[in-house]
Amino acid sequence: MTETTVDNGVNVEALLGARAALQETPEAAKFTWRATNTWVKGTHSKSKVEGFFGLGEEQEAGRSFESDGDHPPQFAADNQGPTPVETVLVALGGCLTAGVAAVAQQRGIQLNSVTATIEGDHDIRGILGADADVRNGFTGVRVNYSIDADASPEDIEALVAQSQKRSAVFDILTNPTAVSVSVS
Amino acid sequence: MTSVPSRRTTVAVIGAGHSGLAVSHRLGAEGIDHVVLERGQVAHSWRTQRWDSLRLLTPGWMNRLPGLGDPLLGPAEADEFLTAAQVASLVAGYADVIAAPVHENVEVHRVSPGPNGYLVETSAGPWSAEHVVLATGSVRGVLPALAAELPPGLPSVHAIDYRRPSQLPPGGVLVVGAAASGVQIAAELQASGRQVTLAVGEHVRVPRRYRGRDIFAWIEEAGILDERWDELDDITRARRLSSFQLVGGTTTLDLNTLQEAGVRVVGKLAGLRDGAALFSGSLANMAALADLKANRLLSGIDQTFGGSGERLEPTRVPEPLLSLSLTSGEIGSVVWATGIKPDHAFLDADVFDRKGAIRHDGGVTDLPGLYVTGLPVLRRRRSTYIDGARDDSADLVAHLSQRLASPTRRTAG
Incomplete structure (x- = not known):
């Protein structure tokens, strides 16, 4: 059987076990993700990700990631990092590709290479206040996958479709989310 | 007692x-x-x-x-x-x-x-x-939680209480849900002269007839109807799956035929805000999932019985419409075809x-x-x-x- 030799580096058994366990204990499934953001200068800021809440308690062990956000010189900025909208594309690609790997593992499909190009179309008249009828965010997002795997083209398409169906970031981008911002 | x-x-x-x-x-x-x-x-x-x-x-x-x-x-x-x-x-x-x-x-x-x-x-x-x-x-009738947030005064009816087009006030109709009841009611309302907007989430597409026979004849002979509850991979999902997009008869009713009849197809109803319905941007993927699944069923039939038939034309996905005002007068009523x-x-x-x-x-x-x-x-x-x-x-x-x-x-x- 191919199932026993497929290794995409995803522990599907652990994920399926977690799914079964969390059906019995839905409270443990409630996570809160967290990032901090600190202004540096101009449009440059630094974000940091460490702990999160999940499985009923704070989770902090050995986790600290930093990233920069800025804008390119075309925005009269210092170019110290990707723009926040590019970071959204990064998040979408990271989420969908993780899903492709997990679904492939579960379906017994060996992946050889997976590459995605993620593009967001953006009319910046919105954020500049130049036209009140133009929205601030993307007018559309396109993702294209190039996948080499031991599977038929239909099976590969199904991987990508299933990954979207189970993707958090895909959902965040395609459906409305209530956002509240406070000052303390 | x-x-x-x-x-x-x-x-x-x-x-x-x-x-x-x-x-x-x-x-x-x-x-x-x-x-x-x-x-x-x-x-x-x-x-x-x-x-x-x-x-x-x-x-x-x-x-x-x-x-x-x-x-x-x-x-x-x-x-x-x-x-x-x-x-x-x-x-x-x-x-x-x-x-x-x-x-x-x-x-x-x-x-x-x-x-x-x-x-x-x-x-x-x-x-x-x-x-x-x-x-x-x-x-x-199952109503989504956001049903309570419809603009006051906008008439709505669940499919279980829907009888005929004349029951609804004049004007366009937003039909929510694209299982059997949703697509059938959408087709009937559009044919009655109303502009229908159909909100489509996950759905199950099948052709009415395949290789000259009703689809249920194939499903029956392939033994699919006898698959036991305790042997299915995910019984919870199997029980929740929406009904086939089908109408009794010999004609296929799907998102393509509905669009040909003039129905406007949009994504899943994802929210109501400031008097507007917000639709999910996931329609293309919902259509892709349904097309892949339908063609897997047809391929399975061919593998079981030999021979081959035509694959479905891919679902045509229109230019996305993400928001629709429910207070401008364009929409006169809402039909919830969201399950029972x-x-x-x-x-x-x-x-x-x-x-x-x-x-x-x-x-x-x-x-x-x-x-x-x-x-x-x-x-x-x-x-x-x-x-x-x-x-x-x-x-x-x-x-x-x-x-x-x-x-x-x-x-x-």
Whole structure:
């Protein structure tokens, strides 16, 4: 059987076990993700990700990631990092590709290479206040996958479709989310 | 209740639809004393909770009921699709043929474990029953939480209460949900001259006919309808899956044919904000998933039987529309085609899961002597259809008879 030799580096058994366990204990499934953001200068800021809440308690062990956000010189900025909208594309690609790997593992499909190009179309008249009828965010997002795997083209398409169906970031981008911002 | 009711029965079957009557027939054949309690007339939901033009999704040969001879059914291969009124006649005729002990216009208010099994409190007084079989079917319309946020004054109706286009005020209609009821109601409303907007989430696309035969003929012969509940990969998902996008007859009804008729197809209704409906940007993927799944079914048929047929034309995904004002006057009403579910609120017993659905293993609940039937994929995929009542009733009555034969039964309840 191919199932026993497929290794995409995803522990599907652990994920399926977690799914079964969390059906019995839905409270443990409630996570809160967290990032901090600190202004540096101009449009440059630094974000940091460490702990999160999940499985009923704070989770902090050995986790600290930093990233920069800025804008390119075309925005009269210092170019110290990707723009926040590019970071959204990064998040979408990271989420969908993780899903492709997990679904492939579960379906017994060996992946050889997976590459995605993620593009967001953006009319910046919105954020500049130049036209009140133009929205601030993307007018559309396109993702294209190039996948080499031991599977038929239909099976590969199904991987990508299933990954979207189970993707958090895909959902965040395609459906409305209530956002509240406070000052303390 | 302090006293034991004077009326006793071995089995109280609640609901005189096809499922409850099939159980009644099996009990009768075993010589087991029982009553069938019916809130209205036999086949109540077929008389009161279906729209005028509705036909069964399933062809005539799938209307088999135990103890009902072929003459009522027509030839086994007949691709005839009964109307709701014809189904009501069929089920009423069935009740007569099997001489089911139906008590009509008896509303069950409460079922609770009692000294000799169960206490069944009804509008016609109490019964004491050793066993109870819940056969009330899916009689409640499911509304999404955001239904409560519709702009005040915008008329809305659930598919279970929809009858005909003239029932709705003039103007465009937002139909929410694209399973069988949603696509059928959308087609009917569009044909009546209204502009329909159809909100589409996850859906199940199948062609009405494939390689010259009705799709159910293939599904039947491939053995798919007999796949058991305890052998499916994900029974929870199988039971929640929306109905096939089908209409009784020989024509295919899908998002492409609806768009050709002028229906505007949008993503899943994801929110209501400032008087506008917000639709998900996931429509392209929902269509891709449905197309892939439909073509997998057709490929499976070809692999099983040899030969090959045409694959479906991919679903045409229109330019996305993400928001639609519900207060501009363009939309005059909303139809919720968002599913139906059972109503077991009268059951006062610890048999419900976290989400309020009755816990059961193929219709056998945790409480000895309490059974449920007439639910999707109860014991096999066929259970979803009228045709499932035959085998489901045989299995459940076999379980019940075995329990009756056990000497400890009177202390088990």
